[in-house]
Amino acid sequence: MNVYIYPDAQTLAVAAAALLAGAVIEKPDAVLGLATGSTPVPTYRELARLNKAGAVSFAKARTFNLDEYAGLAPDHPQSYRRFMNEQLFDHIDIDPANTHVPSGFAGDAEAADYDVQIAAAGGVDVQLLGIGHDGHIGFNEPDDTFSRTTHRVELTDITRQANARFFDSVDEVPTHAVTMGIGTIMQAKRILMIATGRDKAETVRAMLRGPVSPRMPASVLALHRDVTVMLDAEAASLR
């Protein structure tokens, strides 16, 4: 694992966007694994800026997002499909047909088919990840075992509380989601984790110091051969 520390979240965003854009410059039809949440928003803004400046084109790129809330239609204001359109896809030259977000209505078979689609695209070249306060990646919450393929999960109270800020109240946060499995994520050729803010410092410390355990899902990244972790000074403060 290569860990890089930046003075602030905006500098980190420039570095993260440079890494992602670089992958697409080198391989125009690269497959990017993308994440939602607050952390990647400045990175997406920077990618849009690079695209507008003509520094990188996403015309041939393909994307697969980590997860979606169960029961939310793609056009629901809080759906992750809508989030991705508004935060990134509407601002770059990507073909919408090449962008993939799991269906929030997927049963087990359709969810597992997401992994088949990723494999058919040649696998994820770079997977962008945030980290939840409980150590989740995608919506893989602390558990007794590491999950394998894309599947339906129940969200923890911590996660629902953390995401309530996007909804009118915590009661409106869906109780379930569909997420890539830990196995899906670990198959990406390269992983870029980004974490910012003091509230992530303890989780980052637990992830980096181990032990590898499904109780701290992000700890599994220690077993991947090509992981870049980008932290701002606050998220790195307890490291």
Ligand code: PGA
């Ligand atoms: P956040 O979410 O970027 O909004 O903190 C991260 C996550 O839950 O993976």
